[in-house]
Amino acid sequence: MLFVELALIRWLGSNVIHLSYFSNFVLLGSFLGIGAGFLISRKSWSIWPWSLPLLTLLTVGVIRYPMSIQHEGGEILYWTALELGGPPAWLALPLIFCLVAVILAGPAELVGRCFAKLPALKAYRWDLIGSLAGIVAFSMLSFMHAPSLIWGLVAGVLYVALSEKKRRLAMAAWTLPLLVILFNESTDENISWSPYYKIQTLDSDPPIDGVVNIRANGVPHQIMAPLELRRAMQYDIYFTPYERRASAELGDVLIVGAGSGSDLAIALDNGARSVDAVDIDPRIMEVGVEQNIDRPYQDPRVTRHINDGRAFLEGTDKTYDFILFALPDSLTLVNGASQIRLESFLFTEEAMQSVRDRLNPGGTFAMYNYYREDWLIDRLANTTTAAFGHAPCVDTFDDAQAVITIGLTPADQACQGVWEPVSAEADMQPATDNSPFIYFKGDNFPPLYIVTLGLILLASLITVRTLGGPLKEMRAYADLFFMGAAFMLLETKNIATYALLFGTTWFVNALVFGGVLVVVLAAVEYTRKFKTPPIGWCYAAMLASLLAAFFVPEEWLLAMPFWPRVVAAVLLAFIPIFIANVAFSKRFRESGDTRSAFAVNLLGTILGGCLEYAALFTGYNNLLIVVGALYLLAFALIPKVRPQVTGAG
Structure with a gap:
């Protein structure tokens, strides 16, 4: 399933x-x-x-x-x-x-x-084992492309x-x-x-030697074109970052979003001593290796890295003379997390601070893209200002194309004109690791979401009423409904945390889903084989673990070496999940109708999935407050007289 x-x-x-x-x-x-x-x-x-x-x-x-x-x-x-x-x-x-x-x-x-x-927990156990098999199959097929x-x-x-x-x-x-x-x-x-997209490569129309159009999930994503053609066509956005550097020597370079290699070829042509080419998508990089007419990936100065850009920055001790974010604009979300895209944590204020820390004296950082809106250009420029302590160079071209370049110090950048914002101050607020919604302007809740989520909740209510009968007959399982909503939000928060701590790659995502299922299965096995505390104690322990997760800053975890960070992240994320599922297993085992109980719990996840969009305003850490409130509501709704277990259920 x-x-x-x-x-x-x-x-x-x-x-x-x-x-x-x-x-x-x-x-x-x-x-x-x-x-x-x-x-x-x-x-x-x-x-x-x-x-x-x-x-x-x-x-x-x-x-x-x-x-x-x-x-x-x-x-x-x-x-x-x-x-x-x-x-x-x-x-x-x-x-x-x-x-x-x-x-x-x-x-x-x-x-x-x-x-x-089957008995309730035995049936639930086999359902979890089947889900784990599905995650393993998904991971294997993704790994094999x-x-x-x-x-x-x-x-x-x-x-x-x-x-x-x-x-x-x-x-x-x-x-x-x-x-x-x-x-x-x-x-x-x-x-x-690739693990993220269906990649389609097409010749240009009319055909031009060396020009390949790359589509991702049907959307134009990259144009692989020879260096000399880009120069002849005056694609200034690609060359401006090198003109804004005060230093004549390029030195060691890091390119995040190296893709099919066109940006890489320009860096090499500008005299880079070495280049670390980072891209999250292995297949797009393979296309560059196989088809880029400039053959940048074959240059001995280039080292390839398949990784999330933010994870690479946090995990390397190497420093650079020039760091470039070369159009890192994903076309997909991290599964199960509202509005977190593959590159969301790459443009937060904390990420810019990591970039600053990876620059050598005299170094510069640049990013460019077709940003579409002036407020987004101003937000990114303001983010670099906050991280570096001075204003960047901002060069704009047609249709909100822009290059943002900033030196480690003002003397390390050669601006034609220092950035002056055109947007309101509120529109320029930097995204943060807690609220990594760089593309959300923040004026109001998007009407699209209001309409769509409203229709989803209405469809869910009609389904429950039609298939389950009068809602009062489901009252006995109201606590399981809110447990489902709370668990969905808790899972969303953990996915966001792991994406920040270890990267937004498909593999990290699969590990989180698989880890959640393993922890849930462990909770079921523990409940089946051992005497568990009263359910009230389970809820108290769960709320205590949520408080611990709420008050431990994620910047503390990011500052840890890799393996201690893994241990701390696992404890903070999975202890609440384990305790919550011990409580759920105890309650589920006592339900009179396991099918209705499980259905109501699953339908509660829809409410949780809708509530997760509140993170656009609250940030992800504050979702733990909502999770705690939902679990308190679930505890209050536990029936005083439990349904009698009937038959094998």
């Missing part, structure tokens, strides 16, 4: 253009579907036969007819194609949300029927194997068109896969 969920997020994100920015809505749809599946499992009718056909139709449809989610508005910026099309986000997102919910309800229904046949055909083959085999014998032929028939369309996509010589 978890593997199908992850595969859906991957397929949709790579073919529904711009959906990667809204992948959390797909995740919320899967939670609704799983909860609905458990409620359906109590009924005589079944939605399982419709799951694979809908999965096939949705996958074939989005690959055959790619859709672009149109988004307009300046509250949050998205790196997108310059020409937008397709339905508006407020229409497309709820539609995709509902389709994902129905698809995931099918396998969840089968799991719910198994829950009815597996094409979509392999993902579809695994999903198809699972659907056929789980079906009744009389339905296996029909399931196999529905798998065939799914595999055919994925085979055609996977054998396209211009398409390859």
